[in-house]
Amino acid sequence: MATAKPILYNAWISSCSHRVRIALNLKGVDYEYRSVNPLTDPDYEKINPIKYIPALVDGDIVISDSLAISLYLEDKYPAHPLLPKDLKRKALNLQIANIVCSSIQPLQGYAVIGLHKGNMSSDQSLQIVQHYIDKGFRAIEKLLDGCESKYATGDDVQLSDVFLEPQIHAGINRFQIDMSKYPILARLHDAYMEIPAFQAALPKNQPDAPSS
Amino acid sequence: MAVGKPILYSAWISSCSFRVRIALNLKGVDYEYRAVAWNDPDYEKINPIKFVPALVDGDFVVSDSLAIILYLEDKYSQHPLLPQDLKKKAINLQIANIVCSSIQPLQCYAVIGLLDGRLGSDDSFQIVHTYIDKGFRAIEKLLEGCDSKYATGDEIQLADVFLAPQIHAGVTRFQIDMSNYPLLERFYKAYMEIPAFEVAVPEKQPDAPSPV
Numbered sequence: 352m353a354t355a356k357p358i359l360y361n362a363w364i365s366s367c368s369h370r371v372r373i374a375l376n377l378k379g380v381d382y383e384y385r386s387v388n389p390l391t392d393p394d395y396e397k398i399n400p401i402k403y404i405p406a407l408v409d410g411d412i413v414i415s416d417s418l419a420i421s422l423y424l425e426d427k428y429p430a431h432p433l434l435p436k437d438l439k440r441k442a443l444n445l446q447i448a449n450i451v452c453s454s455i456q457p458l459q460g461y462a463v464i465g466l467h468k469g470n471m472s473s474d475q476s477l478q479i480v481q482h483y484i485d486k487g488f489r490a491i492e493k494l495l496d497g498c499e500s501k502y503a504t505g506d507d508v509q510l511s512d513v514f515l516e517p518q519i520h521a522g523i524n525r526f527q528i529d530m531s532k533y534p535i536l537a538r539l540h541d542a543y544m545e546i547p548a549f550q551a552a553l554p555k556n557q558p559d560a561p562s563s
Numbered sequence: 564m565a566v567g568k569p570i571l572y573s574a575w576i577s578s579c580s581f582r583v584r585i586a587l588n589l590k591g592v593d594y595e596y597r598a599v600a601w602n603d604p605d606y607e608k609i610n611p612i613k614f615v616p617a618l619v620d621g622d623f624v625v626s627d628s629l630a631i632i633l634y635l636e637d638k639y640s641q642h643p644l645l646p647q648d649l650k651k652k653a654i655n656l657q658i659a660n661i662v663c664s665s666i667q668p669l670q671c672y673a674v675i676g677l678l679d680g681r682l683g684s685d686d687s688f689q690i691v692h693t694y695i696d697k698g699f700r701a702i703e704k705l706l707e708g709c710d711s712k713y714a715t716g717d718e719i720q721l722a723d724v725f726l727a728p729q730i731h732a733g734v735t736r737f738q739i740d741m742s743n744y745p746l747l748e749r750f751y752k753a754y755m756e757i758p759a760f761e762v763a764v765p766e767k768q769p770d771a772p773s774p775v
Binding site: 400401402411412414415416418419422423426427438439442443446454456457461486491493494 | 610611612613614623625626627629630631633634637638649650652653654656657659660661663664665667668669672697698700701702704705
């Protein structure tokens with residue numbers, strides 16, 4: 352009996368969804384892309400009660416939160432492991448991923464929603480986003496000080512890279528971040544853009560991206 | 564050669580530190596508690612983003628409570644915190660991430676905003692309540708029908724380690740009415756019966772202020 356493809360509920364512009372698209376591509380997982388706007392789709396709450404994207408449905412498993420999904424994919428699809436066996440490097444990958452998904456993006460999301468709802472001005476919103484991106488990026492630059500490897504924690508793409516690229520991409524394309532202040536991250540971003548799995552996951556390449 | 568005890572950089576009131584204290588206690592790890600004062604300039608060398616907690620284990624430094632706890636999970640095999648079953652493992656990670664990405668960073672933003680004078684006390688309180696309520700309601704839905712002792716079974720797992728500090732903060736600092744969240748209220752009472760949780764509570768830490 353053919354197993355159905357996993358379904359990824361996501362949206363083109365969502366940086367959290369972008370992370371999971373990269374992970375699925377790296378692992379060669381063929382998935383069904385289901386575009387969803389949680390603000391306007393009342394049924395989505397049954398998939399993810401907190402109404403954030405992404406969510407993955409794989410058989411009878413429904414998971415949300417990009418880190419939980421990524422770690423599930425890591426267990427289920429062994430192609431292109433994203434976490435090293437070495438405990439120090441594994442921890443560094445998780446730390447960097449968490450700086451992005453706990454210390455940067457939630458505040459970015461808060462500011463974007465605040466602007467959307469009219470609770471703050473566009474200047475205030477942008478200021479909050481830039482403050483938290485700067486704080487997180489400066490910390491990551493210090494953590495990776497002296498990094499000479501091709502990617503953040505070695506010469507293979509790992510979990511930290513999967514989380515870094517969508518945040519860098521959002522910073523450049525949506526929030527006027529000047530990447531010259533973060534030379535290691537700028538170099539890594541250029542390296543990521545050479546990789547087909549990253550290219551295919553870009554927001555502009557998604558089926559629900561607006562045509563220019 | 565004697566190996567030094569791991570050092571936990573922590574602050575009594577920090578719910579992120581509280582999570583790691585619970586995990587260390589559950590795993591029977593004897594550690595040195597090092598209190599970090601607010602805005603300690605030396606702490607940046609330990610964690611460039613200047614958040615607590617951080618763990619120093621030999622020559623190795625890791626920050627971010629989820630990265631630390633997953634490191635402890637690999638290194639110290641006592642009391643495993645993640646099930647082997649992929650579905651149960653994923654729900655544990657999802658709940659942990661709701662707390663550490665969707666609730667606590669916004670709570671922290673509101674608390675710091677109040678301390679900095681950028682937010683009035685009403686606004687600060689409102690933000691905390693909004694995000695705790697949103698997260699707790701989602702977790703209640705995810706765990707609907709749960710009749711096990713703890714969140715994902717009759718053993719303490721990762722979800723419980725993350726839930727207890729968030730509920731504790733809600734109850735003791737932010738006037739959250741737990742009768743709105745009956746499952747979480749039931750779990751919290753069960754957690755507070757467990758010594759590993761009890762000794763980790765903020766009020767019992769070496770840097771907690773003496774009761775008036």
